[in-house]
Amino acid sequence: MSRVFVPKDSGARSVGADAVAAAFAALGAEVVRTGSRGLYWLEPMAEVETAAGRIAYGPMAPGDAAAALADRSDKRIGLLAAFPPFARQTRMLFARVGLIDPLDYRAYQAAGGGVGLAAARAMTPDAVIAAIKASGLRGRGGAGFPTGIKWQTVSQAEGARKYVVCNADEGDSGTFADRMLMEGDPFLLLEGMAIAGHAVGADKGYIYLRSEYPDAEATLEAAIAAAPFLDAAFSVELRVGAGAYICGEETALLESLEGKRGMSRAKPPLPAISGFMAAPTVVNNVLTLAAAPAILAAGAAAHAALGSGRSLGTMPFQLSGNVRYPGLYEAPFGLSLRTLVEDWGGGTASGRPLRAVQVGGPLGAYFPAALLDTPLDYEAFAAAGGMLGHGGVVVFDDTVDLARQARFALAFCAHESCGKCTPCRIGAQRGVEVVDKIIAGEDRPRQRAVLDDLLEVMRDGSLCALGGLTPVPVQSALDWFPEDFEREAGS
Amino acid sequence: MSIENDIRQIAVAHQAADGALLPMLVAVNRALGYVPAEADAVLADLLNITKADVAGMVSFYSDFRRAPPGQRRVAVCRAEACQAAGGDALAAEIEAATGCAMGATAADGSVTLDAAYCFGNCALAPAVMVDGALIGRATPARFVEAFGKAGAP
Numbered sequence: 001m002s003r004v005f006v007p008k009d010s011g012a013r014s015v016g017a018d019a020v021a022a023a024f025a026a027l028g029a030e031v032v033r034t035g036s037r038g039l040y041w042l043e044p045m046a047e048v049e050t051a052a053g054r055i056a057y058g059p060m061a062p063g064d065a066a067a068a069l070a071d072r073s074d075k076r077i078g079l080l081a082a083f084p085p086f087a088r089q090t091r092m093l094f095a096r097v098g099l100i101d102p103l104d105y106r107a108y109q110a111a112g113g114g115v116g117l118a119a120a121r122a123m124t125p126d127a128v129i130a131a132i133k134a135s136g137l138r139g140r141g142g143a144g145f146p147t148g149i150k151w152q153t154v155s156q157a158e159g160a161r162k163y164v165v166c167n168a169d170e171g172d173s174g175t176f177a178d179r180m181l182m183e184g185d186p187f188l189l190l191e192g193m194a195i196a197g198h199a200v201g202a203d204k205g206y207i208y209l210r211s212e213y214p215d216a217e218a219t220l221e222a223a224i225a226a227a228p229f230l231d232a233a234f235s236v237e238l239r240v241g242a243g244a245y246i247c248g249e250e251t252a253l254l255e256s257l258e259g260k261r262g263m264s265r266a267k268p269p270l271p272a273i274s275g276f277m278a279a280p281t282v283v284n285n286v287l288t289l290a291a292a293p294a295i296l297a298a299g300a301a302a303h304a305a306l307g308s309g310r311s312l313g314t315m316p317f318q319l320s321g322n323v324r325y326p327g328l329y330e331a332p333f334g335l336s337l338r339t340l341v342e343d344w345g346g347g348t349a350s351g352r353p354l355r356a357v358q359v360g361g362p363l364g365a366y367f368p369a370a371l372l373d374t375p376l377d378y379e380a381f382a383a384a385g386g387m388l389g390h391g392g393v394v395v396f397d398d399t400v401d402l403a404r405q406a407r408f409a410l411a412f413c414a415h416e417s418c419g420k421c422t423p424c425r426i427g428a429q430r431g432v433e434v435v436d437k438i439i440a441g442e443d444r445p446r447q448r449a450v451l452d453d454l455l456e457v458m459r460d461g462s463l464c465a466l467g468g469l470t471p472v473p474v475q476s477a478l479d480w481f482p483e484d485f486e487r488e489a490g491s
Numbered sequence: 492m493s494i495e496n497d498i499r500q501i502a503v504a505h506q507a508a509d510g511a512l513l514p515m516l517v518a519v520n521r522a523l524g525y526v527p528a529e530a531d532a533v534l535a536d537l538l539n540i541t542k543a544d545v546a547g548m549v550s551f552y553s554d555f556r557r558a559p560p561g562q563r564r565v566a567v568c569r570a571e572a573c574q575a576a577g578g579d580a581l582a583a584e585i586e587a588a589t590g591c592a593m594g595a596t597a598a599d600g601s602v603t604l605d606a607a608y609c610f611g612n613c614a615l616a617p618a619v620m621v622d623g624a625l626i627g628r629a630t631p632a633r634f635v636e637a638f639g640k641a642g643a644p
């Protein structure tokens with residue numbers, strides 16, 4: 001009887017993976033549901049186990065199952081190890097995703113899981129922190145803060161109780177790496193949290209998950225119940241949000257976790273000093289925590305050997321929008337945006353010229369084609385007036401209107417503002433009105449002056465980065481695509 | 492059974508949690524489809540806080556609604572990656588197909604149509620959720636198929 005691997009990833013399911021799995025089962029195959037390999041244009045994908053390895057097919061329809069089992073399908077992709085879109089990646093974080101049943105702990109161990117935690121628990125907390133520092137690991141949630149320094153701060157802070165909080169709010173449009181990892185390899189995240197707990201002296205961890213991810217919720221619940229390394233010495237609780245982008249901002253997240261409105265706190269104090277319930281708290285992104293096990297298992301030097309400049313290790317870049325080959329591509333930092341978008345992504349899906357690329361979510365800059373040679377690393381993006389954020393890259397063709405995208409950025413901020421400070425709460429709403437006037441061709445020079453002023457106030461006067469960074473996409477649209485703000489009204 | 496009793500039973504399971512109000516409200520909203528006004532006094536009593544504390548939570552988080560939703564629930568992603576992949580046109584088609592405006596519940600209570608901001612399905616954009624089931628590479632035809640199928644009596 002053949003063994004067939006079909007993703008249970010919510011993305012794969014959204015295009016029919018359940019029906020494909022059922023078709024294989026009906027033909028007598030043993031079906032193992034896995035995470036997704038991230039080659040989404042080929043989903044639903046199926047891999048049939050053979051003596052030569054797993055032969056991939058996709059995109060599959062239920063009617064293709066019989067031909068795949070007989071290896072005479074025109075959907076044949078072959079071994080992924082020999083398929084360039086997969087083979088040229090450097091899979092570190094996502095090494096296991098798509099290979100195993102995410103909730104099969106034995107399979108997790110057989111594929112190298114658990115080694116990092118065992119190594120960490122045999123070390124002193126200070127030695128673990130030293131290893132994380134030496135690896136050069138920086139937070140994957142957006143700001144790129146050095147993780148070892150954060151853990152050290154929590155470790156050294158006074159507090160009867162300390163906490164590890166995983167930020168699984170993943171609100172940025174164009175990002176889905178956290179979701180794929182939680183659905184596809186949840187034990188890895190839990191192992192990383194346990195390592196953090198050991199390092200900082202915390203006995204409790206929380207995962208704050210956005211409510212838009214019901215499949216990840218079910219998988220995490222099951223993984224928490226099944227993980228043999230979670231016990232009274234370190235336990236994890238899952239907390240589900242209720243639809244608020246701002247709750248991805250770490251202090252708003254902590255307020256929400258405390259059962260309050262998700263309103264950002266003034267910093268200082270940093271969460272590392274006074275976080276959840278005023279206790280020293282590590283707040284890290286899913287991918288940051290998931291990077292820890294490999295660093296402890298394979299050594300800090302192996303992590304630090306990859307990447308460029310001060311951006312070390314790999315990043316799972318997420319490519320979407322109007323692009324031919326959308327998906328998750330893990331590679332060392334430093335890959336050029338052009339390589340990702342044109343070579344790996346195949347350019348626009350529409351076949352029309354590429355006009356803009358938004359990198360780093362709704363608070364990230366819109367780059368024109370002229371900036372495609374920017375390397376994907378934190379410093380290079382900052383120098384070009386953008387930010388890498390959580391690694392999302394959204395492609396737009398020449399039908400995009402950047403004045404409308406600028407309006408959307410402001411409207412999104414107005415919609416998601418927590419309301420605590422005026423520049424953001426009022427400024428974003430005023431910004432929408434002003435851009436509307438510019439689009440309508442009303443008194444443009446004056447409105448433009450008002451907009452410039454408004455963006456400056458938001459940038460410099462906002463309490464947190466929602467208001468502070470919303471000017472970034474707007475400014476980039478104004479700087480790189482001024483013609484979109486000068487069009488004849490109504491055209 | 493009064494609605495107050497129902498709410499109390501749903502909520503009390505979360506009473507021991509730190510920051511219990513959020514999980515309580517999530518549980519009530521999921522079980523009943525909305526957070527009835529009666530919940531404010533019940534949760535305030537359970538947690539020894541004010542009704543205003545509860546009401547403030549309900550108004551802050553967009554998942555919480557004060558009125559029962561329609562029988563069918565449709566959420567359309569309106570965020571950037573879906574916009575880049577034809578999401579604006581799709582949203583308009585879905586408004587037309589359901590006869591419901593974005594953010595509204597149809598007058599006959601048959602359907603609620605909501606805007607959503609990213610389902611993490613950006614690589615299979617545009618994305619729509621119909622009664623909790625995610626649809627990727629959504630087209631008007633694929634939407635109508637899913638909406639018709641799931642809703643067939």
Ligand SMILES: Cc1cc2nc3c(=O)[nH]c(=O)nc-3n(C[C@H](O)[C@H](O)[C@H](O)COP(=O)(O)O)c2cc1C
Pocket residue numbers: 138139140141142143144145167168169170171172245246247248249250251283284285286288289464465466
């Ligand atoms: C408006 C806003 C939304 C954010 N959303 C997220 C998010 O969804 N996930 C995340 O990990 N970090 C998010 N962040 C960044 C967090 O505030 C914080 O920097 C991060 O969780 C720290 O973890 P790291 O050091 O591992 O990156 C957001 C920040 C802002 C200002």
Ligand code: SF4
Pocket residue numbers: 246263264416417418419420421422424425462463464465466467468
């Ligand atoms: S910038 Fe916006 S989201 Fe941040 S604290 Fe101010 S009002 Fe709240």
Ligand code: FES
Pocket residue numbers: 173174175568569570571572573574608609610611612613616617618
């Ligand atoms: S932007 Fe629509 S699913 Fe992510």
